[in-house]
Amino acid sequence: MATAYGPDTRDRDFHGSGPGFGAKTPAKRSLPAPLRAPLEARAWRELLYVLLSFPLSTAMFIFAVAMTSMSAGLLITFIGIPILAAGLAFCRGFGVLERHRARGLLRVDVADPERVRGKTGGPLAWMGAVLKSGASWRHLLYTLLHFPWSVFTFTVAVTCWTYGLAALTYPLWHWIFPVFAGTGGLQLYGDLEHKEYLDSPAELALTGAVGLLLVLASPWIVRGLLTVDRLMVTGLLGPSRLATRVSELESDRGVVVDTAAADLRRIERDLHDGAQARLVALAMDLGLAKEKLAEDPDAAARMVDEAHGEVKVALQELRDLARGIHPAVLTDRGLDAALSAIASRCTVPVTAEVDLESRPAQAIEGIAYFTVSELLQNVSKHARATRATVDVWRAADRLMLQVTDNGRGGASVSPGGGLAGLTERLDAVDGVLVVDSPAGGPTTITAELPWRG
Template sequence: MDISATQAIPWRGLPLAALRALWAGPTWRSLMHLVTGAAVGSLGGIAILTLVAVGLAGLVTVVLPFAAGVGILVLSAGLTVVQRSRHAAFLNAAWPEGLYAQPVTFAPRALLATVRNPKTWRHFAYHCTAGVYGFVAAFLALTAWAAGAAMITAPLLAIGSGVGLRHWIMGVVGIGVLLAAPWVTRGLAALDALMARQLLGTSRAEALELRVTDLAASRNSTVDAADAERRRIERDLHDGAQQRLTSLAMNLGIARATLPDLPEAGTRALEQAHEEAKQVLTELRDLVRGLHPAVLEDRGLDAALSAVAARSPVPVRLRVDMDRRAARDVEAVAYFVVSEALTNAARHSGAQTAAVDVTCRGDRLHLRITDDGRGGADPHGGTGLRGLADRVRSVDGDFHLTSPLGGPTTIEAELPCAS
């Protein structure tokens, strides 16, 4: 294949592309963007300069500079809305925060925070720049269109009196200017869009902050949905299957007591069925408590942990010092941390005693679970410690494990305590 021919292929479409650009949608949207930008930028720039002049003229007072400053903030916020809307309408610009600026609040602290926010000054810088650039860009674009259209008619105007060479040259130049006008228009609009993205958009740090906020909200909704689903399953099991199993166990116990004359095989089968029904009922009660204990919902963390300590095979010293209840999801996480830690102490550490301290101070809920077992607890050893850490992190808490060989093992967790 001839390389020169291959390189020449893209150039063949340039004349047609240049002609299409004259009536292409992006060209005329860019032109409308520049024209509206000249109007909005000029009016906004005049208004800002007026407010600045009023503020400077009233420096001897306090009211006028303050009023002018607040007026500039309000005007800048309004211009941000208009400019973002204009860029979205004509240039299909996408704004991470939507088309609307944050409203200006007139409380002193809110005004001070607005003034200190770098975003406020970036927006103000764009509006000041747009007051000049908008007018200049629209003038250049309209001049290119008008000059090209006027020059291209030069040979026609000279027909009748004889067309000179300079008229033909002017006509040819006019064609070139007219063909270049769409690209000049688009280029000026693209430059305006670039400035808007840098000054009216969000910085990388702000975009990351917004992303983190969205992810936190999504995580919270997921945690809330999972917690609600656990409570629903607990209610269904408690009101349905657990009640039926209780009734079945009672009926089997009554049958054992009232049917003493059954054959030996029947008696053994009845006894086995009764014992298995009681075992299943016990396992179901443990499962229900593991999903979401009713006592935690009704009476709070103190009562729920007291029940856990009472059921623990290892003697537990429990101290709960809370002046208020924490959020429902936080209480659930605290309950499961203590319950799983005591289960691990009974099953894996060989502990003789354990201690649980729960305190709520300020906005933090502190958990400390200690046992005198053999230590060496490993989060990767399949004892559920990694799951505990994940539960704690799901509510923005901190999880720490200390378990040297020979013991003792200490689990500490800090959770948000806001109710």
């Protein structure tokens, strides 16, 4: 019986909420997160980021304003252009520093933007490339926008931490006021007739409690403010979406070209070592049979009969080769019939269930077919399973494939392995492969492809 997958089950399996997708159980700690935050290294890294942002952004803001003002005033002459290009290059250098600060203190890994490349050598080509680069202008925009925000975050962070720590520790140092200042404590209110000091035990305890609350809240306040910094760093100092997409497409194109070349080599090898060699031997046998036809008709008949058997084997090899290129049943009847045919040829009993109301694009359908075919081959060769299931369904604009077996498990996407190659093929069409295979099994491999119907 085919495994039933409702929407909840499928979403849970694919997104990996279970432990099989590498989720780690958090270590038990003695303090809850709200109380533990001021003691964690992350809070002090983020505070250090805020403290460093103020002087750095101030210096860069002054430089950027001076540079843009000078270059704008001198644009009527040629001098303004190299000044502007040099200023933009300096802003890109500041961006390098900011990305390193974000990686080290905020744990935000921002990729470097596209490099400046002139079509020809020389300073003029370099200046033109800098001025035409969108990343250069995004770095300048970051320099101008980050200054007022860094002033605000610096003020808020220093105020919260300073007042919080001062109030929290006030019961320890309030004795300074009566000894050295001649007052009862910190003055809350005062006029010509009345003055109010924090000096009673209840007031000391209340001040310490307020300070504790402020210290506990300060890391979260700073963390919330730094969300804007994270967005600014990733949005303005990293590569643009277009550049990232171009890079991905170039990588995917390389994968597609390599895969196509490997497939052509495989087809050539199969033809050379299989059907071609068999047909050459068949031609030689038929030539010998022709020579013996007059001398020994019985021997010639036996040779023709053997050649007839060889023809059948050669035809079967050619059919298998054609099925490996693109099976006719997939073109004529779709995934349901094609996957059922694969399941019937698998050495492990396989139950296939395809829940599709329409057919996806032919290219996606072909990739889905060969993905399931390769996964079932892995089940036959390596899993030591006694049964397997194949489920196919559509989720919004994605085609979902899931192959499950009850084998020994331990499958992984290792470099140079079959699953790694399959991952690259799926990635070339914006697909995803998720492997859940704990030691001892079971193994569940889920593939996601764009629908493109």
